[in-house]
Amino acid sequence: MTLTAPSRRSSPAEDTAVVTTSVVVFTIRGRRLELLLVGRRSEPFRGYWNLPGGNVLPEEDLQVCAERKLREKAGVEGVYLEQLYTFGRPDRDPRGRVVTVAYYALVPPSRLRQPAAADAGMVGWFALDGLPALAFDHGEIVGQAHRRLVAKLDYSTIAYQFMPEAFTLSQLQGVYESILGEPLDKRNFRKRVLGLGHLVETGTVCRDGSHRPAKLYRLRNPRTVEIIK
């Protein structure tokens, strides 16, 4: 690391930073939007919770680092993962200059795993509306991830990342409500979602006993997040 830009006068060492990734891992359980936190065992912020993440290895791509953290801490692979924003305030870590490239991941409830035994007690799922105090600027990162998710509800099929292959409109509405944190009007929701044309009927129904049978739907193009125009 001996890079110098022609216009810079400080020594090369002053120009370097530790680069980390931080991952906001969302899931929805029991109609609650939850995220994964890791307990800190060392200073600074010892005893606080923070986002899963860590140093980018010398030969590691940023996204590969985020995928590794997701695998190590949440035990999942192959879920939706998107770069969110890079946070680099000079004073965000008391140990020195640390720039973190934040990602967010969406884990369908069916993919949830128990944390590895080694991490038991140090990894937990928390409701977004009941988070403990977070270390560093991680509260700000979580806020931005939630805003991105809410914004994308309006113009993309991102919510379907939380759905099983076949689902009822009522289940889908539950996911939207969990993300938005507020109830939606059932008639308007159905009209809007069906009007967008990205859902197809599976031809089967869901019977849970307590209600009349509900039609099951699937996404026309599963596995991709489409922009809705």
Place this chain on the structure above:
Amino acid sequence: MTLTAPSRRSSPAEDTAVVTTSVVVFTIRGRRLELLLVGRRSEPFRGYWNLPGGNVLPEEDLQVCAERKLREKAGVEGVYLEQLYTFGRPDRDPRGRVVTVAYYALVPPSRLRQPAAADAGMVGWFALDGLPALAFDHGEIVGQAHRRLVAKLDYSTIAYQFMPEAFTLSQLQGVYESILGEPLDKRNFRKRVLGLGHLVETGTVCRDGSHRPAKLYRLRNPRTVEIIK
């Protein structure tokens, strides 16, 4: 810089990177979408063009660094500037690990300045569809900035960042067409734009002699980029 994460085995020096910002500075001139490039005077990629940017200073915030580069190279301040994406492939710079936080800026044609004399000949505006070969992964960064801009046309008032305070619908259509790189149907464009309800008539008209007078419009909430639902 002596940060070590508990789970890491490499030495601290291996964990550091040079962090830079790169700015894609867009403007529209003569109905062409153009961007600002800087000629490289030193290796690597000597003689190539690249995006304005450089090392983040030790006590400098990322966005402040991008604003500084914008001021130094494009001579403008207070224009729309947004973080785009962070690029960190391990091999993206032959000198070592360099992570660049990319931004994009939108400069209205009325704000364009001549480059400072010291930089004359080393700074230039290029049409997006006629760019020279760019150094590093800057071609990829430009592509992503353009895709973001195109996507935002659909669901935000971002295009108005290129407009003067009062404008005709024909001028606005020209900006959309410049960004999209294709002609739009005049009737559909007007219907859609007026239907969104974010334009108000100024009550005056524009006469350029060759056409009949055209109504002038302004944005209901200028200076903010709104999401259109």
